[in-house]
Amino acid sequence: MKQAFDVVHAMRPGLLQLSSLPPLSLYVHLPWCIKKCPYCDFNSHEWQDGKQGGKQGLMPEDRYIDALLADLEASLPLVWGRPVHSVFIGGGTPSLFEPASIDRLISGIRARLPLEAEAEITLEANPGTFEKDRFKAFRAAGVTRLSIGVQSFNDAHLKALGRVHNSDQAMAAVEEAQAAFETFNLDVMYALPGQTLLDLTKDIETALSFKPPHISIYHRTIEPNTLFAKHPPVLPEEDDAYAMMDLITDITGAAGLQRYEVSAYAKSGHKCWHNMNYWQFGDYLGIGAGAHSKLSFAHRITRQVRYREPQLYMAQALKGEPATLYEEVKREDLPFEYMLNALRLKEGFTLTDFMARTGLAMTAIQKGLSAAEAKGLIVRDMAKVWPTERGFDFLSDLQELFLADR
Numbered sequence: 325m326k327q328a329f330d331v332v333h334a335m336r337p338g339l340l341q342l343s344s345l346p347p348l349s350l351y352v353h354l355p356w357c358i359k360k361c362p363y364c365d366f367n368s369h370e371w372q373d374g375k376q377g378g379k380q381g382l383m384p385e386d387r388y389i390d391a392l393l394a395d396l397e398a399s400l401p402l403v404w405g406r407p408v409h410s411v412f413i414g415g416g417t418p419s420l421f422e423p424a425s426i427d428r429l430i431s432g433i434r435a436r437l438p439l440e441a442e443a444e445i446t447l448e449a450n451p452g453t454f455e456k457d458r459f460k461a462f463r464a465a466g467v468t469r470l471s472i473g474v475q476s477f478n479d480a481h482l483k484a485l486g487r488v489h490n491s492d493q494a495m496a497a498v499e500e501a502q503a504a505f506e507t508f509n510l511d512v513m514y515a516l517p518g519q520t521l522l523d524l525t526k527d528i529e530t531a532l533s534f535k536p537p538h539i540s541i542y543h544r545t546i547e548p549n550t551l552f553a554k555h556p557p558v559l560p561e562e563d564d565a566y567a568m569m570d571l572i573t574d575i576t577g578a579a580g581l582q583r584y585e586v587s588a589y590a591k592s593g594h595k596c597w598h599n600m601n602y603w604q605f606g607d608y609l610g611i612g613a614g615a616h617s618k619l620s621f622a623h624r625i626t627r628q629v630r631y632r633e634p635q636l637y638m639a640q641a642l643k644g645e646p647a648t649l650y651e652e653v654k655r656e657d658l659p660f661e662y663m664l665n666a667l668r669l670k671e672g673f674t675l676t677d678f679m680a681r682t683g684l685a686m687t688a689i690q691k692g693l694s695a696a697e698a699k700g701l702i703v704r705d706m707a708k709v710w711p712t713e714r715g716f717d718f719l720s721d722l723q724e725l726f727l728a729d730r
């Protein structure tokens with residue numbers, strides 16, 4: 325249904341009863357990269373090919389920031405008066421933007437939204453995007469947390485992944501982040517083309533030698549519509565990939581990082597607030613090309629999607645019409661949607677939170693919980709439900725138990 329920004333529609337009576345609205349985060353998408361990686365299905369567009377209207381270095385940064393602020397302005401009625409606890413500037417490669425543009429963006433957000441004083445503001449940065457002193461300038465612009473897309477420290481694997489940076493650049497970027505930020509994250513992928521258990525051990529040990537407060541370690545997937553889907557590389561066997569996961573949990577645990585979500589490991593006090601809010605089924609307003617939003621109202625939960633193509637997005641946002649899709653989440657889909665997020669967390673969820681966030685009664689998940697428990701995929705007490713180790717290993721099977729009967 326195309327029904328952008330109709331706040332009156334969103335507020336009208338409905339079947340759900342949300343006792344209170346969840347915490348709200350802001351996601352900002354910056355859609356350009358130097359080069360498209362062959363495994364990536366994010367909404368990222370090569371800048372240097374000129375198709376986006378110019379050469380690298382001439383990205384329409386000013387126009388894009390104007391568009392983001394116009395988008396935010398048009399979206400305000402949907403989140404009126406709600407405090408914002410975190411901002412995540414993702415991509416794409418946000419570190420391609422000048423620190424002055426990020427400064428203007430963050431100031432523009434602060435001027436329009438009640439951003440909490442201690443709000444976490446993360447920016448995704450790629451190695452090889454002029455890190456010397458740039459990271460410090462991002463810090464000065466108000467970014468509190470940097471997330472660096474290292475992927476690997478092995479030159480052969482970086483090449484196979486089509487990355488524009490090498491291992492030395494990855495290490496230089498991490499050192500810069502260490503110097504400029506109190507908290508930062510490293511993104512690493514495993515089960516890479518040609519990767520052995522020994523290669524992975526070296527990668528994780530190198531990553532941990534920088535003492536990152538947070539590390540995200542993703543099992544490399546082959547996404548449809550990517551170059552890897554068309555020309556699949558030779559990948560490690562499934563058994564090896566399982567062994568890799570066990571190895572990762574052991575090494576990170578020994579280094580004092582707790583696995584708190586399927587792919588996320590953190591030292592105490594360094595969990596990513598923004599991602600926690602997604603996993604706890606909190607609300608988020610997503611601005612920027614292709615960004616998704618999930619916003620709750622007293623009687624419904626809604627989703628929005630922005631125009632995906634950057635030039636079209638800018639034109640639409642500047643007209644005050646950035647969204648291409650607005651829909652209400654169907655009541656029967658809410659249990660599955662909730663579990664897609666909450667069961668990714670080691671600590672699981674509380675029954676009170678389930679009811680508060682979905683507006684549903686416990687009876688809506690009773691059948692799924694009993695089936696999951698019988699299969700040894702969850703444990704529960706009077707107040708909480710959390711996945712077992714087996715539940716983590718077979719997460720999609722576990723989540724599917726909460727699909728609506730159709």
Ligand SMILES: C[S@@+](CC[C@H](N)C(=O)[O-])C[C@H]1O[C@@H](n2cnc3c(N)ncnc32)[C@H](O)[C@@H]1O
Nearest residue numbers: 363364415416417450473511512542543544545
């Ligand atoms: C939004 S992406 C990109 C961030 C940044 N542009 C970069 O590439 O370094 C965030 C993370 O998702 C992970 N990722 C992207 N595609 C993936 C895939 N096909 N399989 C597993 N992880 C993936 C990468 O670790 C990446 O750093």
Ligand code: SF4
Nearest residue numbers: 357360361364368416
């Ligand atoms: S740099 Fe990151 S966002 Fe850009 S194409 Fe590569 S993986 Fe995707």
